[in-house]
Amino acid sequence: xxxxxxxxxxxxxxxxxxxxxxxxxxxxxxxxxxxxxxxxxxxxxxxxxxxxxxxxxxxxxxxxxxxxxxxxxxxxxxxxxxxxxxxxxxxxxxxxxxxxxxxxxxxxxxxxxxxxxxxxxxxxxxxxxxxxxxxxxxxxxxxxxxxxxxxxxxxxxxxxxxxxxxxxxxxxxxxxxxxxxxxxxxxxxxxxxxxxxxxxxxxxxxxxxxxxxxxxxxxxxxxxxxxxxxxxxxxxxxxxxxxxxxxxxxxxxxxxxxxxxxxxxxxxxxxxxxxxxxxxxxxxxxxxxxxxxxxxxxxxxxxxxxxxxxxxxxxxxxxxxxxxxxxxxxxxxxxxxxxxxxxxxxxxxxxxxxxxxxxxxxxxxxxxxxxxxxxxxxxxxxxxxxxxxxxxxxxxxxxxxxxxxxxxxxxxxxxxxxxxxxxxxxxxxxxxxxxxxxxxxxxxxxxxxxxxxxxxxxxxxxxx
Numbered sequence: 001x002x003x004x005x006x007x008x009x010x011x012x013x014x015x016x017x018x019x020x021x022x023x024x025x026x027x028x029x030x031x032x033x034x035x036x037x038x039x040x041x042x043x044x045x046x047x048x049x050x051x052x053x054x055x056x057x058x059x060x061x062x063x064x065x066x067x068x069x070x071x072x073x074x075x076x077x078x079x080x081x082x083x084x085x086x087x088x089x090x091x092x093x094x095x096x097x098x099x100x101x102x103x104x105x106x107x108x109x110x111x112x113x114x115x116x117x118x119x120x121x122x123x124x125x126x127x128x129x130x131x132x133x134x135x136x137x138x139x140x141x142x143x144x145x146x147x148x149x150x151x152x153x154x155x156x157x158x159x160x161x162x163x164x165x166x167x168x169x170x171x172x173x174x175x176x177x178x179x180x181x182x183x184x185x186x187x188x189x190x191x192x193x194x195x196x197x198x199x200x201x202x203x204x205x206x207x208x209x210x211x212x213x214x215x216x217x218x219x220x221x222x223x224x225x226x227x228x229x230x231x232x233x234x235x236x237x238x239x240x241x242x243x244x245x246x247x248x249x250x251x252x253x254x255x256x257x258x259x260x261x262x263x264x265x266x267x268x269x270x271x272x273x274x275x276x277x278x279x280x281x282x283x284x285x286x287x288x289x290x291x292x293x294x295x296x297x298x299x300x301x302x303x304x305x306x307x308x309x310x311x312x313x314x315x316x317x318x319x320x321x322x323x324x325x326x327x328x329x330x331x332x333x334x335x336x337x338x339x340x341x342x343x344x345x346x347x348x349x350x351x352x353x354x355x356x357x358x359x360x361x362x363x364x365x366x367x368x369x370x371x372x373x374x375x376x377x378x379x380x381x382x383x384x385x386x387x388x389x390x391x392x393x394x395x396x397x398x399x400x401x402x403x404x405x406x407x408x409x410x411x412x413x414x415x416x417x418x419x420x421x422x423x424x425x426x427x428x429x430x431x432x433x434x435x436x437x438x439x440x441x442x443x444x445x446x447x448x449x450x451x452x453x454x455x456x457x458x459x460x461x462x463x464x
Contacts, residue, residue, distance in 0.1 A: 102168075363434055
């Protein structure tokens, strides 16, 4: 009986592929659900059974070959991206590679692929701008054998790289994807997407419009062993920056909103269970309650928290509405998230594509280390109240190339204010703050403590 159900499912999937069912034109935005979608059926109990697992988990290195294998076996794909030089998510990547009693049996149901260089990000297969947070060094895609995007997995926030993902969350997501994939009705629902045109040749980030301009401003690019994912985000932005049309309050810097942005706190390990609904929030107005389980949003079936964040990322900018479905006990509920201006605001201070990217201006010295607290000034004349900045500038071995050094900044100085502002920031958060306020060519004045003396150092900010 099991094999009969599986053959039936494979037949329906194959027929849908032949007839062109469910193949929207490639793009970065959600196609939206057809008016005829019966969410009660789609989100209800799954039908079909899973086949026997593969003998072991093999991490393939080529997506196109894996897609051929998936089509020949009828299995879904799980593709992970890992930026090896980056430390964040390294432990999670190791856990996935090594597997566990809960994880390994599920991974054996997938054609698994692991990519470790963003140059291997085939943009004709992966709709990265809409479906991948490129500031992360680990990300996962779930694909149909035809390359349609079922869902995604990954995420972090300003707290840590583990507050949004866990092994338990991945296990739950894998189970939901498998139940969806092997449901014999799936192809007829036509809710997966977008679908790539696999007849197109592979297209990497180095073929994007902005790549030559981005790379041409960075003489160290040719020395890199791989392209980092956050650098792909920079390349996507480069044409607008070159044209002078990029705006720092643009949606590009209001990316990947958290569930909290609409008033929801979601259980990390479950992935879709709502723990808290904030009063007077968009979620509360839509009718969501604590204990509900998210099921679909924006015309997309949800397999985990990352899918919900993906819907938020792609839609309702700067305002708008998102249809959402959820389970309350055994009842399927629906409502609309009505989102007003400012709802997308997120903490950016951990994002490498901003702190070290092509937005705004470089500080003019190598790195802002944490300085001594006794150097902080309470008030800089003409500046802000309650200042808290204390930065020990690092100028590096090639210190003479920095305009701040030419203007008099030295390693033993402590920066206590920038243009009269003195927030308590250092490291990456300071760089983000600085870039959002300055452009190349701007004149900047540092207030520095040199022993017991406060002095001003003024210089022009360098070009990228």
